[in-house]
Each structure stands twice: as structure tokens, then as C-alpha cells.
Amino acid sequence: MKQLSELMGYRKGIKVVDATLRDGGLVNDFYFPENFAKELYKANLKAGVDYMEFGYKADKEMFDVNSFGKSKFCDDDYIRSIVGENDTDLKIAVMADVGRCNYRQDLIEKKDSPIDLVRVATYINTIPSAVDMIEDAAKKGYETSCNIMAISNAQESDVKIALETLGQSPVNVIYIVDSYGALYPEQIARISDLYLNAAEKYGKKIGIHAHNNQQMAFANTVEAAGDGVDYLDATYAAMGRGAGNCSMELLLGFLRNPKYNIYPVIQFIQEHIVPMQEAGVVWGYDLQYLMTGILNQHPRTAIQFTKEARKDYAEFYKEVVAQD
Numbered sequence: 300m301k302q303l304s305e306l307m308g309y310r311k312g313i314k315v316v317d318a319t320l321r322d323g324g325l326v327n328d329f330y331f332p333e334n335f336a337k338e339l340y341k342a343n344l345k346a347g348v349d350y351m352e353f354g355y356k357a358d359k360e361m362f363d364v365n366s367f368g369k370s371k372f373c374d375d376d377y378i379r380s381i382v383g384e385n386d387t388d389l390k391i392a393v394m395a396d397v398g399r400c401n402y403r404q405d406l407i408e409k410k411d412s413p414i415d416l417v418r419v420a421t422y423i424n425t426i427p428s429a430v431d432m433i434e435d436a437a438k439k440g441y442e443t444s445c446n447i448m449a450i451s452n453a454q455e456s457d458v459k460i461a462l463e464t465l466g467q468s469p470v471n472v473i474y475i476v477d478s479y480g481a482l483y484p485e486q487i488a489r490i491s492d493l494y495l496n497a498a499e500k501y502g503k504k505i506g507i508h509a510h511n512n513q514q515m516a517f518a519n520t521v522e523a524a525g526d527g528v529d530y531l532d533a534t535y536a537a538m539g540r541g542a543g544n545c546s547m548e549l550l551l552g553f554l555r556n557p558k559y560n561i562y563p564v565i566q567f568i569q570e571h572i573v574p575m576q577e578a579g580v581v582w583g584y585d586l587q588y589l590m591t592g593i594l595n596q597h598p599r600t601a602i603q604f605t606k607e608a609r610k611d612y613a614e615f616y617k618e619v620v621a622q623d
Contacts, residue, residue, distance in 0.1 A: 309555040312529045314349040317547060318508070320370045321352045321394055322539035326582045327575075329354060329368030335571055336370070336381050339535070344389055345563035346551060350416060352392040353378055358401045378413045385413055392416035394446075395432060397425045402432050409440030416442040419470075423453050426461045430468045437469035444472035444530070446508060450490065451481040451595050462494065466501030472530050473503055477519060480512025480542055480588065481595040484522040491526035506530025509545050511537055512592025514584050516545040521553060535564060536572045541598035541605075542588035581605060586612045594623050 320329075320336060336353070343351045354370025362371060369377045373393045385391060391414050395402050406417065417436040421429035426447075433443045445465055450458065465473050475490055482490070487507070494505045507523040507530070509516035520531055533550040537543035548568065551561045587601035590612075596619060604615055 316350040319534040325540040329370040342567035347558040390415035446474040462497035474506040480510035480592040508532040
């Protein structure tokens with residue numbers, strides 16, 4: 300149980316990261332309505348959000364540029380078309396997946412780019428490649444973070460080795476990522492303690508990126524914040540892959556820091572998110588995502604179930620149990 304003072308006050312070290320364009324883009328192939336990104340940028344500025352993630356730095360030789368919207372590739376020219384020179388306190392982030400980006404070519408020197416933070420996404424078994432990407436980005440002048448994905452499926456001994464390896468790298472922030480929405484607050488507390496011990500040893504910060512398969516994304520984020528985790532990911536209306544993420548409106552409603560303002564978030568959801576939902580873009584908690592979360596499975600089967608507009612939930616449960 301957290302001390303009341305830890306939950307009712309606020310820590311100046313907290314950083315809120317908006318991942319709507321990146322994680323949200325996974326539900327519509329990054330095809331957002333015209334002016335969506337620009338209006339989201341304005342809303343984040345008004346809301347006091349600290350970082351705005353624009354999407355992926357995906358390899359154009361691996362992914363067809365005609366099959367995805369602009370946030371799949373995050374060209375610097377595209378980002379500048381939204382933010383100009385970004386003469387604000389809001390920092391710009393992109394994500395680079397290990398094995399799915401051409402980071403040496405597509406990440407130019409920071410002094411020539413509007414990007415501030417490069418978020419490297421990796422699984423435990425690709426940590427060495429992640430470190431190479433982090434070192435490359437750091438040498439070019441960027442802030443860096445590392446998202447260790449699918450942590451609920453990792454052995455603690457492997458996690459400790461990964462944290463030691465990352466601790467000795469130039470990475471600034473190491474992320475707890477509940478990719479499958481399988482974790483509960485008491486587990487997040489133990490994982491946070493593990494990560495924070497490594498962070499203290501090596502002078503790093505810790506972040507959390509939660510998914511909402513069991514409607515725990517917000518609770519897990521609050522738990523992590525109370526434990527001392529500083530970087531908190533969220534998306535507007537929880538828009539994100541499958542069951543979605545921690546809701547920005549919930550997070551800003553919880554944080555006591557007067558720098559954050561929830562009204563622009565609510566206004567943006569009304570004017571830009573709701574029309575997308577009404578047009579048929581689908582994400583969010585549902586039974587199929589609950590099942591994969593409980594079973595600690597990747598939600599790909601639940602995503603396919605949703606695309607096929609199936610409603611035979613009991614049959615789906617038998618299918619995913621058989622895969623467990």
C-alpha cells in the first residue's frame with residue numbers, strides 16, 4: 300500500500316509521454332484524418348504534456364510506404380510540417396524497433412532534426428542490437444530510451460542481465476512494458492523495484508508503457524508512479540493496439556502537478572477521437588483482449604477476432620486456451 304503522501308502530492312520528476320500517434324496508429328495503419336497530428340500537437344502543448352511520440356522510424360525497404368500513413372516512417376520533413384522548429388517545452392519522440400528500422404541511415408544528427416528522443420523497442424533476446432542502436436542515437440545527440448517489451452514473459456534472471464547491460468549503455472530511460480496487458484499492480488510494484496534498483500546503480504530513469512487487456516493500464520501506471528517511476532506513457536482515449544493503453548485523460552486527472560491541464564485532452568477527444576470511433580476505427584477493452592491478457596499471450600489472435608467481427612467469445616476462449 301502506497302503512503303498517502305506519495306499519491307496525493309506530486310513529483311516534479313514525472314514526465315508524461317503521449318503515444319497516441321504511434322500506438323494508436325497500429326489500429327488504423329497510421330492513416331489519421333487531415334490535421335489530426337497538428338491538432339494533437341496543439342492539445343499536448345495546452346495540456347502540458349512533456350513528450351509527444353510521432354510514430355515509428357520504420358525501414359522503407361522493409362515496409363511499403365504506400366500501405367501506411369506518415370507516422371509509420373516519421374520523416375523529419377513530416378514532423379516539421381506539424382511542429383515547425385518546435386520552439387516549445389514539448390519534446391518530440393519517435394520509436395525505432397530492433398530489426399525493423401535503418402537507424403544508421405534514417406536517423407540524422409540531432410542538430411539537424413526536430414526529434415529529441417529516440418525510443419528503442421526490443422525484446423530480451425535482442426538487447427545487444429538495442430544497445431548498438433542506443434549508442435548510435437546517443438552519439439548523434441539524441442536522448443534515448445529502451446522499451447523492453449513483453450516483460451510478463453521474461454525470466455527475472457534474464458531481466459536482471461538486460462538491466463545490467465542497458466545500465467552500462469548511454470540510455471537515459473529504461474521502460475517497463477506490459478505488452479500483453481497481463482500484469483497486475485502488485486507485480487508492477489515488484490518489477491518497478493527491480494528496475495529502479497538498476498536505475499539508481501547506473502543513474503538512469505525508469506518509465507512504464509501499459510496495455511489495457513485486463514483494464515489495468517491506468518492502475519499499473521499509477522502503481523509505478525507511486526513506486527518512483529518517472530516516465531509515464533498514455534494515449535488519448537486509450538487509443539492503441541488491441542485493448543489500448545493507459546488513458547491520457549485518466550492519467551492527467553490523477554496527477555496533481557498543476558502544469559498539467561485535462562481540458563484540452565477532453566476537447567481533443569470530443570472533436571477528433573470520437574469521430575474516428577464513429578467512422579469505425581476500433582480499439583479498447585473487450586472480452587477477447589481480456590482472454591489473451593489473462594493467458595499472458597500476444598493479442599494478435601484477439602486482434603484478428605476483432606477484425607472478423609466475431610462474437611463467439613466462448614469458442615475463442617477454447618481456441619486461445621489450446622494455444623497456451
